[in-house]
Amino acid sequence: TGHYDPGTIEAKWQRVWADERAFHVPNPALDELERDRRKTYVLEMLPYPSGELHMGHVKNYTLGDVVTHVRRRMGYDVLRPMGYDAFGLPSENAAIKEGGHPGVITRRNIVAIREQMHRMGWAIDWGREVSTCEPEYYRWTQWLFLRFFERGLAYRKEAPVKWCPNDQTVLANEQVVDGRCERCGAEVEAKSLTQWFFKITDYADALLDEMELLESWPERVLTMQRNWIGRSQGARVVFKVEGSGEELPVFTTRPDTLFGATFFVLAPEHPLVEELVRGGGHEAEVREYVRRAASRSAVEREEKEKDGVFTGRFAVNPVNGETIPIWVADYVLMEYGTGAIMAVPAHDERDHAFAEKYGLEIRQVVAPAEGEAEPGAYVAHTEHERLVNSAQFSGMPAPQGKEAIVAWLAEQGLGEPTIGYRLRDWLLSRQRYWGAPIPVVHCDACGVVPVPDSELPVVLPEVEDYVPKGRSPLAAAEEWVATACPSCGAAARRETDTMDTFVDSSWYFIRYCDPHNDRAPFDRAIADYWLPVNQYIGGVEHAVLHLLYARFFTKVMNDIGLVGFREPFARLFTQGMIHYRGAKMSKSKGNVIDPNAYIERFGADAVRLYILFMGPADQDIEWQDAGIEGMHRFLKKLWRAVLEQAGKERAEAATPLARKAHETIAKVTDDVDRRFVFNTPIAAVMELVNELGRAPDDPAARFAAETAVSLIQPYAPHVAEELWSRLGRERLWDEPWPRADPALLERETVEVVVQVNGKVRERLHVPPGTASEELLALALASERVRAHLDGRELRKQIVVPGKLVSLVV
Ligand code: ANZ
Ligand code: ZN
Known part of the structure; x- marks a missing residue:
């Protein structure tokens, strides 16, 4: 039978798959696109060809591979393409470092990556390969x-x-x-x-509201996108410059605090700063402050103590005509709202710190529901507040006061309700x-x-x-x-x-559907057939980058009429990172594990198994060398245990081993396809192989061996295929996914007979310990029992838990 030699087996099956184009999935004929076929689009984020693949990629693409195999074998048309995000800084910087032309180096890296992908045995439809740096692709990015x-x-x-x-x-x-x-x-x-x-700001609302169309995305990615878009309900309030009457609108989420505005602040980059200070005696200081602010990085600006300068000018508060000093300070950002704020130190922490530093007035206008706030203190925002020191609005509960003040401003043409967004173009x-x-x-x-x-x-x-x-x-x-x-x-x-580069990757997943089209970026009917992507898999680091941009692009393409869907990715899975020696595995930390060396030593199947066995796929995991050797040992054990069955007959027998095999089918199927959990199925197959090893002469041993091979195939396709062929069978990759026999699943059940007038009419299979009332209810619910009761009145009922239900009519 020979020993397990991954090198030989893996090369052999990779050749077969390539020759047969085993994982090629053609587009349906145009007149069949409408028909309801079972399709699954499995997509993993495409790699930057800035070097070779590392273990993070191996995990990403092996996850996608398992889903692909299982879905194919369940009878779906599975689209599982691959490409390269080949333009952009990562590739270009790699080329500059090496001193070569980015095109030459990128294409060389692509050749190496493609070779690695073949060696991993991933089930990719190579006929749909896309590289974003080639003119036949970027022509359509430009279009x-x-x-x-x-x-x-x-x-x-x-x-x-x-x-x-x-x-x-x-x-x-x-x-x-x-x-x-x-x-x-x-x-x-x-x-x-x-x-x-x-x-993209035109789509801020759509990007938020249409999250509802998503089937399953990690909550934390949605939260990151929501925070990034940062929609908040507020008001635009127009202050005027004293003397000139020039308008200075502000955005505030707290119009209820308008009577508490005791100063006004402009961002250093605000276009009116220069004009305001000219000739007022404060030019020199303000210009110097603006100059220094410009040279500060965003980090410094965020971390340093809040400071600012007085402009010498005043603004008029529209609600009471009060004049308040205008300052310039870099805690106000030009990119948000209007780049100007009304400062309410009693109720805004940043304004409070600033007022304390410069001795500016702090005036409370919102009182907590109970008790009095200390004068000059900062009063945090809570529910059930009421307005004070706010003229005709005093005494109103804050939410009502907010509305009343905005309504009053709107009447006077001095403000209006608005929604603010953090999102920039x-x-x-x-x-x-x-x-x-x-x-x-x-x-x-x-x-x-x-x-x-x-x-x-x-x-x-x-x-x-x-x-x-x-x-x-x-x-x-x-x-x-x-x-x-x-x-x-x-x-x-x-x-x-x-x-x-993020422009290139904002539509690549549609190009895969129709990759050779030279009249259009893609045919709409074909795109609408495959998309949305059923399962997208990638890193969480793209939460507000690629994942936001691709959603935006899709919505625009939908509005233009290029596609019929609003969201590109129905389900998203974000995988955890691989750590090594306590740090995230990355080139810059010098702690990368080169997959090639491990493939060489243990074979791709062991690498694939180990990367998914390490722990729950969505969690960060520490790489351990010993683990992969363990996988190699498991494969050797599988090899021996299965080959021992090669000459035997396949028999149907309801032995404990047969039950174990069926339970394993049920578990693996449920974990992978429904729960999206990938490590526990491996453990389940290991258990099955252990039981097989203990009972090699069981009548169901051959069946258990076939089941183990069939279930491990998505993870370790080479060894599985080899064993399958040695069991005298063919093309496991096209074999229907096994189904568990429900009758054999209920290992822990007892039989309870149901008699009607002394005759056995039904046998209930229930967990041991099922209570009398439930047994009676189950008996009375049975079709067969009801037929024999025939609508007659029950005269007597006896229930012996675990044994018998006796009914007399
Ligand atoms: C008065 C006020 C009183 C405010 C109060 C808050 C609390 P969010 O909720 O994050 O949208 N703001 C407006 N534009 C700004 C800018 N360009 N740079 C820095 N801060 C700015 O934040 C909105 C609030 O942030 C606004 O409401 C404004 O301060 C401030 F008790 O106005 B508020
Ligand atoms: Zn011209």
Whole structure:
């Protein structure tokens, strides 16, 4: 029979699957798309080809693989594609570090990754491979950009933006984590630059409200998105500058505190600051403060003590005509609300700290339900407050006061209810080489002119030097930059910024459905057949990046009529990270485990099993070398135990071993397909193999062996296939998923006979210890018993728990 040799077996079956295109799933014929077929779209986040795959990928794709196999064998058409998020900083930085051209290095990495994927034996439909850096893909990214542009959803404006000094490019707000670049960790700087944005803010409400359409997403991802969008109900209140009458609107969530506004604060970047201070005797200090604020990073700004400067000017409170001093302070952010606030130190903590520092008045206008607040103290927001010191509104409960004040302001034309959002538009342009060129032309006469669809793709030009220097390296490709205006024909210049990689990955999951289409990004009918993705699997780090952007893109595409669905991913599973030596496994920490070395030693099947056996898939787990050896030993044991059955007959017998096999089927099926739990099924199969080892001559031994092989196939497809063939069978990957026989599942039941007038009419199978009343109820509910009672009145009933129900009529 030979010993278990993963190297040979794995190469053999990988060749078979490739030759047979075993996991290719064709699109249904166009006239069959409408028919209700059983489809499942399983998708894992696609890798950046910035290096080879690491254990995190191995976990991600093995999870998807198990789902794919189980669903295929349950009779679904399963779409399970793969591709590469090949543009962008990760790939480009890797190339710069190596000193090669990003295209050459990226494509070389793709070859290596594809090879690794083959060696892992993942059931991928290779006919649908997509690489976002190839012109046949980014042509359609550019095409989609133009559709957004036509609708005003892609626009250019000057705005304060986040700049990564290390990567020498602007970043989207979502790419700034705790004031640092999401990629390289450098502290970001603030700059004012003209950049391209997607109007994701137009979709803020849809992104929140349509969460209802999602089938199953982790609550924490939804919470992160909700917080990121940050919708809050409030009011816009218009203050005026004393003297000039210039309007200074503020956004507040607490209009009930309007009578407590004792000063007013502008963000340092507020456009009116310069005009306000001119000639007022405070210019020098204010300008110096603004200059220093601009040089502070967001982190410093957040962490330092609150400070500010007085402008020498006053604002008029619309509710009572009071004049209050206008300050400039950097705890007010230009990006939120209107960049100006009414400060209510008695009821806002930040304002309170500021007022204490500068000796500004603190006036309570909301009193707690019980008791009096100390003068000058900060009064936290609670329920059941009432207004005080608020003229005609005094005495009102706060919620009612809030409405009454806003209504009064609206009447006077001095304010209105509004909803505030934390979400900003998505900054999509990058001053980097390795990305899809933004397909527009700048013309002196016509302004920004889109490149006609017929001229797409705008191919990324070759340049000598693509190391980032603060402006796009594309600007150096002078021949490429110089072009004719598509509108008037005059000499014009191409846009030299490229698109953020997150644009590429915002629609790749639809391209997989129709990857070779050269007339459109995809055919709508085919997209509508496969999508939404039934099961998406990936890292939680994309909660407010990719996962938010892809939802936004899908909604726009739906509004344009390109797709018929509103949400791209019905179910989302976020896997936990792998740690090693106490830290998250990553290249920068120097603690990566190279999957290749382990595949070499123990085989892909052992690696696949171990990565899912380590613990619950959604939790962070510490890698342990010993574990993988344990998996290898288990596979050897499986090998021996199964081969021992190869010559035997397959018999039906209700032995304890047969029951165990059926229980294992039920458990694995329920865990994987319903509970989305992947480690316990492995343990269940191990138990089955142990029992088989103890009873090799049981009449059901052969059945138990086949069951073990069949159930482990999604996890360890190579060894399973080999054993299956040695059991004289074929193509386990296409074999229907086993079904548990319910009759054999109830190991722990007792039989209770039901007699009617002394004759046995029914046998109930119930758990031991079932109470008399329940037994009687079950007996009376039985179809057969009822037929014999025939509607007659019960004269006598005797119940012996665990044995008998006797009815007399
Ligand atoms: C008066 C007030 C009184 C406020 C009070 C709060 C408590 P959320 O809830 O997070 O949306 N604010 C408005 N714009 C700001 C900006 N650009 N920078 C910093 N702070 C700003 O926050 C809304 C509240 O944050 C607003 O309501 C405003 O302060 C402040 F007892 O107005 B409030
Ligand atoms: Zn022109």
